Amino acid sequence: MTDRQREPIGGLAAVFAHPDDESFTAAGALALAHDAGRTVRLLLLTRGEAGNPERSPDLDLADTREEEMRCAAAKIGMDEVTVVDHPDGRLSEVPFSTLVDEIALWLADRRPDAVITFGAHGVTNDADHVVVGAATRWAVERLAESGIAPHAVYVVAPVFGPGHRSYDLSPEEGAASHRIEITEVAGRKLAALACHVSQTDVAEEIAELRAALDRDGVVYEGYTRVRPTVPAARPTFYSRLV
Numbered sequence: 001m002t003d004r005q006r007e008p009i010g011g012l013a014a015v016f017a018h019p020d021d022e023s024f025t026a027a028g029a030l031a032l033a034h035d036a037g038r039t040v041r042l043l044l045l046t047r048g049e050a051g052n053p054e055r056s057p058d059l060d061l062a063d064t065r066e067e068e069m070r071c072a073a074a075k076i077g078m079d080e081v082t083v084v085d086h087p088d089g090r091l092s093e094v095p096f097s098t099l100v101d102e103i104a105l106w107l108a109d110r111r112p113d114a115v116i117t118f119g120a121h122g123v124t125n126d127a128d129h130v131v132v133g134a135a136t137r138w139a140v141e142r143l144a145e146s147g148i149a150p151h152a153v154y155v156v157a158p159v160f161g162p163g164h165r166s167y168d169l170s171p172e173e174g175a176a177s178h179r180i181e182i183t184e185v186a187g188r189k190l191a192a193l194a195c196h197v198s199q200t201d202v203a204e205e206i207a208e209l210r211a212a213l214d215r216d217g218v219v220y221e222g223y224t225r226v227r228p229t230v231p232a233a234r235p236t237f238y239s240r241l242v
């Protein structure tokens with residue numbers, strides 16, 4: 001998606017469920033990795049056709065949301081985006097082994113150094129988020145058996161400022177091991193979020209991010225490193241993921 005020569009293997013990959021997950025969660029870390037010269041890729045498992053208040057499938061909405069996501073990917077500096085057309089809101093009905101196979105194959109072809117996905121509660125308890133996070137971690141374990149596991153797997157672990165919404169986070173999501181300062185790319189995260197015009201909750205997220213910038217002058221994304229499963233030797237706050 002850019003003219004820059006891509007690393008054929010390596011870099012940072014994100015595996016999520018819906019168009020807009022990339023912007024809400026990891027736009028900052030992905031943009032920083034891009035700026036550091038790393039190849040940044042995204043795998044989404046649905047086209048988001050049920051992203052309306054009724055949660056009813058709408059194929060026109062799927063087209064719209066895929067376009068919105070490609071707009072966001074360009075703001076972030078994503079090198080490659082892959083979208084699989086599984087049913088939005090019903091990922092748990094797809095055989096789990098199918099999802100694991102697809103994610104493992106995608107990762108095996110690209111061999112990213114690090115992978116971002118959702119943790120055990122998927123931040124918002126969205127069932128698709130939970131499934132994609134679990135399937136990605138199973139896929140990584142399968143790659144490990146073949147000796148090609150990524151060096152690191154991170155789950156989204158939101159760092160909340162005062163006034164932020166809070167969620168029912170799992171322990172791994174509630175205690176970020178990596179707090180990434182994304183202030184220098186906050187404008188691009190805001191621009192990526194703004195691409196998702198069809199999503200009503202985007203405005204609130206943009207307002208919260210702007211408020212945090214105005215109040216603190218600094219904003220973060222949080223991640224917990226879940227693979228390798230041993231703790232880091234020292235605190236790694238304020239570092240990049242790759």
Ligand SMILES: [Zn+2]
Nearest residue numbers: 017018021126
């Ligand atoms: Zn989502």
